[in-house]
Amino acid sequence: MGEVSPLQGRTAVVTGAARGVGERVALALARRGARVALLGHEEGRLAEVAVRCRESGGTALPWPVDVTDDARMADVAREVGRRMGPASVVVANAGIAAGGPFERTAPDTWRRIVEVNLVGSAVTARAFLPALLTTRGYYLQVSSLAALAPVPMMTAYGASKAGAEAFASGLRAEVAHRGVAVGLARLSWYDTDLIRASDDHRVMRELRRRLPWPADRVHRDDRVGELLVRGIERRGAVLHLQPWLRLVPALGPLLPALVTLGARRALSRLDEAGTDLAPTGLLGPGGKADGTAGDGNAGG
Template sequence: MSGGARRQTAGPLRDRTVVVTGAARGIGAALARDLSRRGARLALVGHEKTELEALAAVLTTPALACEADVTDPAAMEHAAGLIRTRLGPPSVVVANAGVAEGGAFAASDPERWRRVVDVNLTGSAVTARVFLPDLLETRGYYLQVASLASIGAAPMMSAYCASKAGAEAFAHCLRAEVAHRGVAVGIGYLTWIDTDMIRDADRYPVMRELRAGMPPPARRVYPVDRAAARLGSAVENRSTAVYLPRWLRLAQAGRAALPSMVTRATRRRLSRLESGTPLLPTGPLGTGGAADRAAPPSGN
């Protein structure tokens, strides 16, 4: 047996069922590949059934593709039933599904704004509610994928920032409620990751320039596999918090000062951009955002 095979089958995740939402692409797909190498059985949940099935087919451990909208309780309950039957009760759940749109709040479409919040916040709560009985049974681990946006809100991303801050607060509340039952809850704080969502955002001048105006360490884009490895280690270690880059931990101490700093940093830049062209909404960012928009309305 090769050293790589030994790494795949050794460790705390061996033969454990792990649910990853938003697994069709980006961070979710990369994390699924990382967790499979660590020996876990993967339940891949999200839109884009074809992509989910293609990913399941190449993983080196048993995997199940479950097409479901995370905001639809009935669809998620159905997926949970399939997962329990075919892979066993999950002992890890990663709430990763997320969508984003850019643009000024005043010009935003109210339904699209609410959809971002529904997927990123309500979808995380639905995911936790559906799988909490399994986590209580297995004394498992729930990982909420949050964002730098949870710590420091940015202009032109009001729905995304609000939803990620809400998801962070939800995870803190859940942790306090289930710690005495042996369930651990972690939060993943990620900055800019090289996914099609970020690449799509960079096509819009206002989004590209706002990121370019951030201090050099804060505007760097990190490889998706690096984010997946960091989150995979957090799952293995049942971490309370995980940061990419690690210096984001320092931002926690200064988060009370961040809103005024962001306002000062962007006031002049936004004024200049707005004088040149209207700051129109971007629409759903990335292929995943387009897939969410094209999906049939949920039954919630």
């Protein structure tokens, strides 16, 4: 008989839970016997994930919500507490992305990415912090390699992830003495709807392939949810889903220089070929849903 997870019977909140990394984390939490609050935008998808969570042995309820809406998020936090109990775990995963040259990206699109990925994380923390203080719980900020390395043609995404890391690190120092732990989860490219949508665009696909190995790889490991939940169980400060990510901060200016070199060569060749470097718009089904109703849940 296996050990009982410390998450069993606890309430866990996952934003961006309709698909991608958020969906996988929610299912892994449910397998631990957690009560999972599924926050995101695609109501039908959230309902489907809730059913799968219940089939996995947990309890789950969906809450359609825009993570940048302070008032609605505060309402949802109260509803979660009333119906499921105070949150012991909050996973800030909601995120959207777009590709294309900065100079040609619509200002509203660039701003929206920062609002969802950075401001939405802060709104999530603000809404659920009272519960986490009560439970002496754990807040996990899902981040990305993009927070540590330049991301040509995805400047808003890179800036938002770097900002989210800085926010989470500052929050950790602020609430540690009150018993709340704050963690960062750093991921490289995962095979999600967002990444597949990015690879549909020749320029984005070419730039990713020009990244230095192993940063150019797309991981198709369905264990991403399990790996993150193991980190949640131990209340980890920094979770690196690929071991080599631990080395990235130590590389200093080397990785940015390599990325810049590869991007310069790729973009020069594409320019010479007359390739249209048109902006992609918000990527994937989550990005499409955000564009029609204003929330991001495309994953990390």
